Amino acid sequence: xxxxxxxxxxxxxxxxxxxxxxxxxxxxxxxxxxxxxxxxxxxxxxxxxxxxxxxxxxxxxxxxxxxxxxxxxxxxxxxxxxxxxxxxxxxxxxxxxxxxxxxxxxxxxxxxxxxxxxxxxxxxxxxxxxxxxxxxxxxxxxxxxxxxxxxxxxxxxxxxxxxxxxxxxxxxxxxxxxxxxxxxxxxxxxxxxxxxxxxxxxxxxxxxxxxxxxxxxxxxxxxxxxxxxxxxxxxxxxxxxxxxxxxxxxxxxxxxxxxxxxxxxxxxxxxxxxxxxxxxxxxxxxxxxxx
Numbered sequence: 404x405x406x407x408x409x410x411x412x413x414x415x416x417x418x419x420x421x422x423x424x425x426x427x428x429x430x431x432x433x434x435x436x437x438x439x440x441x442x443x444x445x446x447x448x449x450x451x452x453x454x455x456x457x458x459x460x461x462x463x464x465x466x467x468x469x470x471x472x473x474x475x476x477x478x479x480x481x482x483x484x485x486x487x488x489x490x491x492x493x494x495x496x497x498x499x500x501x502x503x504x505x506x507x508x509x510x511x512x513x514x515x516x517x518x519x520x521x522x523x524x525x526x527x528x529x530x531x532x533x534x535x536x537x538x539x540x541x542x543x544x545x546x547x548x549x550x551x552x553x554x555x556x557x558x559x560x561x562x563x564x565x566x567x568x569x570x571x572x573x574x575x576x577x578x579x580x581x582x583x584x585x586x587x588x589x590x591x592x593x594x595x596x597x598x599x600x601x602x603x604x605x606x607x608x609x610x611x612x613x614x615x616x617x618x619x620x621x622x623x624x625x626x627x628x629x630x631x632x633x634x635x636x637x638x639x640x641x642x643x644x645x646x647x648x649x650x651x652x653x654x655x656x657x658x659x660x661x662x663x664x665x666x667x668x669x670x671x672x673x674x675x676x677x678x679x680x681x682x683x684x685x686x687x688x689x690x691x692x693x694x
Contacts, residue, residue: 433596441524441601448597450481452588452604453503460611470615471498481570488570492577499544499619500583501611502571505599506530506562508589521589523600526558527607530585534565538572540584542627542688547618548586548610549685557609562587586611628654630687632677633694634665641691642669654687 408429412418433446445451454477461475474495478487481504492500506521506528521528529548532539552559562585575583588607591598629645631638634656645651646669655673658665662674675683680690 438598442598443601444592444596444598446597448599449505449590449593450503452590452599453505456588456604456607456611457503459608460615463608463612464615467616471619473615478570485570485573489573489577492574492581496578497574497581500571500574500581501544501614502530502569502574502583502585503607503611504530504569504585504587505590505593505597506560506587507564507567507593508591511591520564521560521562521587523589523591523598524602525589526560527552527603527610528560528562528587528589529610530569530571530587531561531563533567533569533572536572537564537566537568538575538583538585540571541575541582544582544584544618546688548584548614551613551617552610555609555613557606557613559606559610560589586614626650626652628652628686628688630655630657630680630683630690632657632680632690632692634658634667634674635694638693639668641693642667645669655683657690 410418410421410423412421431446433444435443435445437443457475457477461473464470464473474491474497476488476491478485478491480486481488488500488502508519508521508523510516510519510522529545529552530538530540531545549559551557569585571583571585574581586607588599588603627650629641629651631641631653634642638656642653642656645653653667653669653672655675656665656667657675657677657680659677662676665674667674
């Protein structure tokens with residue numbers, strides 16, 4: 404509430420003579436600086452870095468005829484309600500909407516590792532969720548991006564955050580529902596002197612490029628992969644319920660007993676010890692605790 408800008412004037416009249424009026428936009432002029440081997444600091448990397456990423460992907464796809472129709476949108480007013488994205492998505496009616504944005508990197512002194520959202524230099528960020536009013540990214544889209552990243556050995560992180568709505572949060576509910584998600588770069592000191600890692604930028608270019616090339620090749624409906632922890636009467640009842648739902652599949656059963664002693668009814672389903680849960684996190688969409 405008490406912020407003053409020195410312009411060198413001696414009176415209100417002189418301020419107006421300089422062309423300065425109420426309502427003029429003001430911005431701090433941060434120079435671009437390079438930090439260490441891989442990092443850059445600058446003004447408005449959110450979203451200038453993402454503009455660069457989208458331009459690079461469009462260049463790579465310029466002469467490629469074996470890709471879907473692509474609309475590269477450089478939208479405005481995301482921070483005040485995603486107005487540009489809403490107008491464009493309403494008009495274009497896309498099948499898939501991907502928002503490019505930043506993800507908070509709070510891997511800094513004074514913040515415990517358990518509170519990290521994403522980290523600099525650890526790869527691109529795939530958005531999973533953004534809390535109430537944000538987005539729960541399309542399950543199949545997230546699964547495809549993770550699969551593509553692994554296939555092409557692209558380092559990636561997952562962003563599951565209680566805030567951080569992006570353009571995708573608003574586009575998801577338009578036109579009866581749009582398959583939506585996000586690809587992001589981790590960034591420190593957001594909305595001030597922002598810092599990102601060039602390696603994460605490169606990884607984001609690669610993931611977006613390969614997703615456009617491969618992500619929507621098949622118009623497939625993917626089932627929800629369910630894991631069951633505990634295989635007593637309750638677990639067996641859940642297994643029966645899964646078998647009656649065409650959009651679900653039982654991916655694995657986890658037990659604290661010896662896996663060899665557990666015989667499941669569903670053919671081909673793996674039985675694993677509960678200690679192996681952490682190794683299956685990318686293979687499950689839902690884990691149901693049964694006991």
